Amino acid sequence: MEPIRTDFAGYEGMYVAIDHRTGKIVMADEDHHRLADRMKAEQVTHAAIRRVPRVGEPQYVGLG
Amino acid sequence: MADDSGLRWLYPYLEDADSTRLGLPVFRPYVPISIVGAAGSSVIYDGLIDTGSDAILASALVADYIGLDLEDHDGETTHAVAGAIMTARYKTVSLRLHRPDSDPDTFEEWEAPIGFISGWQNPSLILLGSVGFLDRWTVTVSRFSLAVAIEGVDALDRRFSLVLPRE
Numbered sequence: 495m496e497p498i499r500t501d502f503a504g505y506e507g508m509y510v511a512i513d514h515r516t517g518k519i520v521m522a523d524e525d526h527h528r529l530a531d532r533m534k535a536e537q538v539t540h541a542a543i544r545r546v547p548r549v550g551e552p553q554y555v556g557l558g
Numbered sequence: 559m560a561d562d563s564g565l566r567w568l569y570p571y572l573e574d575a576d577s578t579r580l581g582l583p584v585f586r587p588y589v590p591i592s593i594v595g596a597a598g599s600s601v602i603y604d605g606l607i608d609t610g611s612d613a614i615l616a617s618a619l620v621a622d623y624i625g626l627d628l629e630d631h632d633g634e635t636t637h638a639v640a641g642a643i644m645t646a647r648y649k650t651v652s653l654r655l656h657r658p659d660s661d662p663d664t665f666e667e668w669e670a671p672i673g674f675i676s677g678w679q680n681p682s683l684i685l686l687g688s689v690g691f692l693d694r695w696t697v698t699v700s701r702f703s704l705a706v707a708i709e710g711v712d713a714l715d716r717r718f719s720l721v722l723p724r725e
Contacts, residue, residue: 495703495705497585498571498573500572500573502575511601512572514572517572526617526619526623530623533601540659540662542588542601542603543601543602543683544681544682544683545680545682545683547679551679
């Protein structure tokens with residue numbers, strides 16, 4: 495199955511809403527609540543939130 | 559519990575922002591999840607499937623946004639998450655697993671305990687572990703196929719003709 499690719503460049507340290515149909519970031523904000531409010535107000539429903547690590551943050555390879 | 563034994567949803571792996579390991583992209587098994595609270599349903603999050611976690615863990619930001627009072631929790635404990643010691647405050651809430659195209663109106667809903675953690679830094683704001691998720695669905699994670707399959711809770715038993723003891 496083809497994975498969904500996303501270009502995160504320029505969104506470091508932000509919360510982003512990613513459209514799963516295209517992989518594109520459709521909305522971003524430094525504040526989680528503001529992003530969620532904007533998604534609801536603009537009826538962005540086919541996207542999901544993730545946080546983009548800041549430059550230099552260690553990479554997660556396991557969570558335990 | 560609704561009869562979801564015939565449910566078969568297939569999700570592609572998603573690229574993560576940690577795409578610098580040896581110069582190769584990192585793909586992880588995410589599924590679209592939302593949580594219901596006093597202020598209604600949250601927006602949808604990419605929930606990371608974590609077979610090594612015993613619980614569902616989430617950022618306290620999610621709880622705050624949907625109006626959950628974490629002072630009125632069902633219990634709290636400390637966890638080691640990504641090398642840090644964090645306190646999780648548990649509440650039993652309704653979760654929604656959305657269809658692969660993230661259609662907000664098509665979902666499966668169930669209740670499960672979630673440990674909410676302040677100061678959460680993981681790229682995924684929701685980690686989907688054993689109690690409340692992996693015991694609710696049959697989850698097949700294939701890095702080879704770059705896909706996640708979600709099926710009814712007894713799919714593995716039916717696939718391998720198992721009759722497993724239940725707690």
